[in-house]
Amino acid sequence: MINRRTFSKAVGLGTGAAAISLAGLQAGARAATGAGEAGHGRGGDKAAPTVPAVPPGTHTSFDRIKQVRAGILDVGYAEAGPAHGPVVICLHGWPYDIHSFVDVAPLLAAQGYRVIVPFLRGHGTTRFLSARAFRNAQQSAIALDIIALMDALKIDHALLAGFDWGTRTADIIAALWPERVKGLVSVSGYIITNVGAQKQPIPPKAEYAWWYQYYFATERGRLAMENKADRHDLCRLVWDTVSPTWDFDDATFERTAAAFENPDYAAIVIHNYRWRLGLADGEARYERYERKLAARPVIGVPTITLDAERDPFTAPGDGASYRDRFTGKYAHRTLTGIGHNLPQEAPTAFAQAVVDVDHL
Numbered sequence: 001m002i003n004r005r006t007f008s009k010a011v012g013l014g015t016g017a018a019a020i021s022l023a024g025l026q027a028g029a030r031a032a033t034g035a036g037e038a039g040h041g042r043g044g045d046k047a048a049p050t051v052p053a054v055p056p057g058t059h060t061s062f063d064r065i066k067q068v069r070a071g072i073l074d075v076g077y078a079e080a081g082p083a084h085g086p087v088v089i090c091l092h093g094w095p096y097d098i099h100s101f102v103d104v105a106p107l108l109a110a111q112g113y114r115v116i117v118p119f120l121r122g123h124g125t126t127r128f129l130s131a132r133a134f135r136n137a138q139q140s141a142i143a144l145d146i147i148a149l150m151d152a153l154k155i156d157h158a159l160l161a162g163f164d165w166g167t168r169t170a171d172i173i174a175a176l177w178p179e180r181v182k183g184l185v186s187v188s189g190y191i192i193t194n195v196g197a198q199k200q201p202i203p204p205k206a207e208y209a210w211w212y213q214y215y216f217a218t219e220r221g222r223l224a225m226e227n228k229a230d231r232h233d234l235c236r237l238v239w240d241t242v243s244p245t246w247d248f249d250d251a252t253f254e255r256t257a258a259a260f261e262n263p264d265y266a267a268i269v270i271h272n273y274r275w276r277l278g279l280a281d282g283e284a285r286y287e288r289y290e291r292k293l294a295a296r297p298v299i300g301v302p303t304i305t306l307d308a309e310r311d312p313f314t315a316p317g318d319g320a321s322y323r324d325r326f327t328g329k330y331a332h333r334t335l336t337g338i339g340h341n342l343p344q345e346a347p348t349a350f351a352q353a354v355v356d357v358d359h360l
Contacts, residue, residue, distance in 0.1 A: 048359035051107050051352045056345055057248075059102045060255065062117070065125055071148030072133055076125030077118035081109030086182070087155050088354055089146065090117045093164020094269060095235035096341060097123050097259035099252075100163070103347035104354075111355055116153070120165060121145055122268025124259040135264050137272035138282035139193050140289035143172035150180060161354050163187035163342050165272070175297040176289065183302040183357035185350070187342050188313060189332075190305075190322035194294050195278045209312035212238060216273040225266040232257055243339030245310050302329040302360040304353045311340040329360040 062078035069075075078098050088108055090101040098117045105115045119126040120142060122135070146169055150158065157180050160170035168191050174181045175192065201207065212234070215221035224230040236253055239246075259265075274280035282290065303326045307314045315321045319332040333353065335346050343350040 046359065048352075048356045049111060051111065051348055051355055053348045054103055054107065056103060056347055057252065058347075059106055060251075062098065062102065062105070067125065068149070068152045069129065070152035071145060072129055073121055073145055073148070074127045074129055075118050075145070075149050075152075076127075077116055077149070078105065079117070080105040080115045081113050083114060085109075085112045085114040086358065087158035088113045088115050089150070089155075089158045089160050089170075090115065090343070091146065091160065091162030091166025091169050092117075092120065092123075093162070093166050093341075094272070095238055095256075095260065096164065096344075097256045099256045100341055100344045101347075102344070104161075104343050104351050107347060107351035108354060111351075113159075113354075116149075116155075116158075118146070118149055119259060119262075120169075122262055122264040124262060126262070128264060134283060135267035135271060136283050136286075137268045138275045138286060138290070139168055139172060140286045140293065141283070143169050143176070144286075144289075146173060147177060147180065156180070157182050159183045159185070159354055159358055161185035161343075161350070164340070167191050168193065171299060172289075172293060174299045174301050174303070176292060178299075178301050181301045183304075183354075183360065184299065185304050185306065185353045185357055187306045187308065188311070189307070189315070189319055190296075190299070190325040192293050192296065193276050194296065195276065195290075196294065198277055206313075209242075213273045213277065216270050217277060217279055222266070222270050225269055228261075231260055231266065235260060239341070242312055243310070243341050243345060245337050246339050246341065246345045248344075296325065298325055298327045300326075300328040302357050304331045304333065304357045304360070306342060306350070306353055307332070307334040308338040308340060308342045308345075309334055309336045310338060311342070313340065331356070331360065 065076050065078055067074055067076055090104060092098055092100045098119055101117045105117055108115045122137065142165065159182050160173060162170040167187050170184055171186055171190055171192050174184045216225065224234055235257065239253060271280050275282055305319055305326070307319060318334055335342065335349055338346045
């Protein structure tokens with residue numbers, strides 16, 4: 001466990017918040033849905049409420065984007081629900097943004113939760129405070145961004161829910177700062193990166209699904225991410241291939257693609273994937289966290305793991321490969337017919353998992 005005083009020495013903490021408008025775009029999106037299970041009662045005496053089902057694509061925008069200085073960033077985030085409700089922080093992945101939770105957020109807000117959905121570093125309206133800051137995307141740096149955000153918003157602890165980069169970030173916080181995490185919804189289970197282990201080959205079918213990771217290891221891949229047209233088409237291709245059953249329309253993708261225009265986007269994406277393969281250095285101030293993470297620490301907070309059946313990155317075995325990493329109250333669900341962008345493809349099932357983990 002990392003103490004908050006030590007953390008404050010690792011990254012500067014900022015305060016103050018402002019809000020800017022986010023124009024709403026009207027478009028529909030259709031997707032396959034997955035059914036959520038009923039949760040157990042909190043302490044065995046109160047059953048989790050059932051989240052009313054909504055078709056994916058019911059909502060297309062957030063009311064507004066707020067900004068807050070947190071650590072080394074000016075973080076852009078959407079917020080929904082009552083100001084004093086229990087907090088849920090929803091964390092997106094790549095190549096996605098806060099719109100992965102555009103249907104999830106109002107579902108949770110209707111259940112009385114205060115929902116915070118931040119743009120990760122390099123995405124949307126999130127900016128580095130210093131032009132000289134290293135555009136670092138190693139896993140512990142991103143996790144510390146969320147701790148800094150919680151401190152800036154005076155959030156002591158929260159439910160964390162994420163997928164892709166967001167899963168990794170939430171897993172890390174739950175492992176290293178469990179006192180900040182009330183419960184965890186983790187798509188794909190335990191995906192904390194061990195850079196040393198990443199040097200070993202994996203089965204060919206799995207290697208094939210990671211084609212872009214290896215592409216980004218080349219200068220050709222870096223140039224593609226820096227070129228607006230190539231970046232747009234590459235990200236669209238990833239959407240099409242990792243969510244083969246999701247019948248989204250062009251407008252749905254374009255709403256998210258706007259977040260890729262962040263001036264640091266290419267640098268953050270390239271560094272993230274190169275760092276994972278041991279091809280790019282991180283920063284010394286994060287090394288102590290990375291050493292702890294390389295040891296594959298267990299997660300003891302209440303957790304629901306979700307696997308998407310049609311996601312090419314879903315490990316076989318229905319969660320068996322990572323079950324031993326979760327030592328607290330636990331449940332696992334596999335959503336049939338759903339691809340990688342699980343919260344946007346199956347928002348009701350995702351929101352139900354958040355409510356249920358709060359009642360484990």
